[in-house]
Amino acid sequence: MPRYFTKEHEWIDVDGDTATVGITDYAQSQLGDVVFVEVPEAGRQLTQGGEAAVVESVKAASDVYAPVSGEVTEGNAALADTPDLVNTAPEGDGWFFKLRLSDASQLEALMDEAAYQEFVSTL
Numbered sequence: 001m002p003r004y005f006t007k008e009h010e011w012i013d014v015d016g017d018t019a020t021v022g023i024t025d026y027a028q029s030q031l032g033d034v035v036f037v038e039v040p041e042a043g044r045q046l047t048q049g050g051e052a053a054v055v056e057s058v059k060a061a062s063d064v065y066a067p068v069s070g071e072v073t074e075g076n077a078a079l080a081d082t083p084d085l086v087n088t089a090p091e092g093d094g095w096f097f098k099l100r101l102s103d104a105s106q107l108e109a110l111m112d113e114a115a116y117q118e119f120v121s122t123l
Contacts, residue, residue, distance in 0.1 A: 004067065004107055005116035011091055012067040014107065022095040023055065023064060023086065026120050031057040034086040039075030039097050046070055046099060048106050053096045055086060068106040070099035 004012050009027035013020045028034065036056040046052050046066035053064035053075075075097045079085060085094035101107075111119060 002107075003113060004110035005113065005119075006065065006067045006110060007119065008065050010065060010067050012107075012110065014101070014104075017101045017104065018073065018098060019068065019070070019101055020095050020098050021052070021064075021067060023090055024116070025090050027062075028087050028090040028094075031055065031062065031086075032059040033057055034083045037076075037079040037083045037086060037096070039077075039079060040072045042072050042074055044072045046072060048103075055083075055096075064096055066099070067110060068099075068104075069102045071102065072097050072099050074098040 001013050001015050005024065009024045011022055011024050034055055034057045038054040040046065040052050046069060048066055048069045050066050051063045052066040055062050055064055076095050088094065
């Protein structure tokens with residue numbers, strides 16, 4: 001399953017026309033202890049680069065952006081009760097939402113893991 005990254009520190013795993021989205025380990029480390037997460041509801045239409053979710057930590061509140069356009073099929077309900085999953089498993093069980101891609105060609109603008117690691121090393 002290919003994984004892509006954005007400069008806003010979201011990751012996206014793609015399986016056919018379905019994708020899972022979360023924030024990177026780098027992003028959660030910058031946020032600190034996550035205390036609240038608001039994920040989008042199923043059926044919501046997202047636009048590439050548009051606000052999709054909110055994550056709040058002891059340091060700050062941040063928006064999570066949609067890496068690609070599509071329709072949300074599921075928000076991670078587990079984050080309502082255990083927002084710290086974003087800290088303990090940001091690129092696993094701490095995912096934010098799943099969506100159905102509306103334009104797979106948008107993936108071409110995203111980074112692969114090597115490019116993302118190089119990008120983070122410059123920050």
